[in-house]
Amino acid sequence: MSEGSPAALRGGMVGLGMIFDETYRPFFERAHREGVWSREVGETAVSLAAVATRTGSRARDYLAAARGRIAPFQNFSGADAVDRLLESGVDFVCVATPDDRHYEAAKKALQAGKHVLIEKPSVLRLDQLDELTALARERQALAKVVYHKLLDPDHKKLRTLVADGVLRHVNNGYCSLLEPKSISGGQFAEWIRGRNPGTYVAVHYIKLIDFTFGGRLKTVAATGQRGLVGPADGPTWDSVQLRLIYEYEDGREAAFDIHTSWVTPDNFPGYVEQEVQFRFDNGVWNGHSRKRGVELTVEGRTPNELKTTINTHYNGQFLEPWGERSQRGYGVEVIERFVREVAWVECGGPPGERGERVRAMSRLTYNDLSADRQVVAAVQALEAILAEAASGRPDGIVRVDLDQGRMELQHAGSGASQPLI
Numbered sequence: 342m343s344e345g346s347p348a349a350l351r352g353g354m355v356g357l358g359m360i361f362d363e364t365y366r367p368f369f370e371r372a373h374r375e376g377v378w379s380r381e382v383g384e385t386a387v388s389l390a391a392v393a394t395r396t397g398s399r400a401r402d403y404l405a406a407a408r409g410r411i412a413p414f415q416n417f418s419g420a421d422a423v424d425r426l427l428e429s430g431v432d433f434v435c436v437a438t439p440d441d442r443h444y445e446a447a448k449k450a451l452q453a454g455k456h457v458l459i460e461k462p463s464v465l466r467l468d469q470l471d472e473l474t475a476l477a478r479e480r481q482a483l484a485k486v487v488y489h490k491l492l493d494p495d496h497k498k499l500r501t502l503v504a505d506g507v508l509r510h511v512n513n514g515y516c517s518l519l520e521p522k523s524i525s526g527g528q529f530a531e532w533i534r535g536r537n538p539g540t541y542v543a544v545h546y547i548k549l550i551d552f553t554f555g556g557r558l559k560t561v562a563a564t565g566q567r568g569l570v571g572p573a574d575g576p577t578w579d580s581v582q583l584r585l586i587y588e589y590e591d592g593r594e595a596a597f598d599i600h601t602s603w604v605t606p607d608n609f610p611g612y613v614e615q616e617v618q619f620r621f622d623n624g625v626w627n628g629h630s631r632k633r634g635v636e637l638t639v640e641g642r643t644p645n646e647l648k649t650t651i652n653t654h655y656n657g658q659f660l661e662p663w664g665e666r667s668q669r670g671y672g673v674e675v676i677e678r679f680v681r682e683v684a685w686v687e688c689g690g691p692p693g694e695r696g697e698r699v700r701a702m703s704r705l706t707y708n709d710l711s712a713d714r715q716v717v718a719a720v721q722a723l724e725a726i727l728a729e730a731a732s733g734r735p736d737g738i739v740r741v742d743l744d745q746g747r748m749e750l751q752h753a754g755s756g757a758s759q760p761l762i
Contacts, residue, residue, distance in 0.1 A: 349388075350684060352389050353427070353429070354393070359529075373388065395419070401416060427450060427455065435458045440541060443459050443465075451477055456482050459484075471714075481696060481699050486713060488549075494654055496628075503553055511620070512622065513596045513597065514550065514619040515599075515600075516546040518546075519602050519614040520603040521612060522605065522606065549617075563583045564735070582598065633650075633654075656672040685702065714743060748760070
């Protein structure tokens with residue numbers, strides 16, 4: 342890099358499905374066109390340099406369709422696609438595969454010393470999380486996870502009111518996210534066997550609760566329904582009801598219920614219906630996607646091709662007043678923020694101070710893997726409870742004490758417990 346030229350970062354993408362198309366694609370296309378700018382670094386040239394997928398077909402289609410909007414990139418496919426991507430000289434890797442494939446790709450990237458951004462949930466087990474966190478420290482690389490809902494303006498305002506003491510001491514909460522059958526039966530049909538919408542979606546709200554209110558996770562309970570996207574006695578779940586109990590420094594507890602489903606009818610007017618309510622000592626916070634202010638009806642196009650309830654804050658395509666077409670929103674901003682963190686680590690000061698810059702970025706609790714233990718503990722507990730239920734042993738409950746390194750699965754009426762860590 343010659344003096345006066347912008348810093349440059351080469352990105353790698355593992356997985357090229359719906360999440361890529363909605364968030365990573367618009368980020369990389371805008372970065373290709375405009376670069377990324379920060380006060381600490383100045384201009385950073387960012388490119389999508391390589392992609393790793395199972396077949397390579399989506400990458401080929403995207404390269405053909407996006408000519409002029411993105412620079413040519415290397416397209417790796419097959420069993421060794423991630424290995425070849427890492428050998429190609431990328432600086433950071435984004436992992437957007439199905440959730441049960443995150444761990445292996447992220448581990449390989451960190452072993453190679455690459456910065457990593459993983460879609461939620463980062464991993465499904467605490468031992469996996471701890472291994473990735475240790476690898477990141479050893480290799481002096483950033484290991485981050487995407488929780489784009491933390492950047493939702495509504496959720497940022499909620500956290501502001503809590504942090505400023507306007508809303509005092511959460512007592513309980515309820516979160517719900519309903520998705521249409523086309524999600525589980527179409528877009529995700531390839532990978533949902535043996536999976537559940539709780540792990541896939543509830544984790545956003547687990548992080549929102551954990552990050553916004555703090556506290557110590559004590560108990561995880563769950564149940565769910567089966568029979569629509571898989572056999573009624575199988576391991577694939579239509580909907581899940583999850584309950585978390587947290588304890589706070591004053592000894593008081595709060596219960597949070599999170600309901601998720603991906604079998605809502607396709608013509609449901611909300612399409613993706615999101616709702617939260619949190620109750621405090623001195624107030625109530627209500628948020629609802631269908632009451633945020635915009636509903637759309639277009640004959641023959643809504644609610645399937647176009648959404649009746651439009652969340653333009655998350656990610657939307659716009660014709661700007663000055664004539665430019667853009668795609669922006671907090672789903673894209675969270676990726677740009679990660680790349681700015683990488684740019685600061687690699688290009689934000691003297692090489693001898695790089696280690697301190699890594700440590701500073703690793704202290705960001707909104708996205709660093711090291712701050713994600715209670716979230717992953719809740720995910721692991723949920724997975725264990727549902728696996729037990731699918732095996733004919735319902736009504737499981739997990740007691741959590743991460744300070745003592747204990748997490749145990751118990752059943753009602755049974756004195757026995759099964760250690761999970």
